[in-house]
Amino acid sequence: MDDALMCSFLPLSRTLNGMRVRVDTAKCQGHNRCYALAPELFDVDDYGNAHELNDGVVPAGLEDKARLALANCPEFAISIEE
DSSP, X not given: XXXXXXXXXXXXXXXXXXXXXXXXXXXXXXXXXXXXXXXXTEEEOTTSOEEESGGGBOOTTOHHHHHHHHHHOTTOOEEEXX
């Protein structure tokens, strides 16, 4: 298959933006600051523990929210891959 054609099948966020967020569930204590600051990137379970949405892919335009969530996690449970 032609590379240009194949590229059109990939999600835009994977082709233009390589940022991903990760939540270390062993470190998360359920403060929910990440969810409060970036609900587009994080969700919480019934116990209040966070997890990343969309396999951690950060859509274009939400990079600053990802960094804000990282900076505000008191347990250092969030990491960013760029």
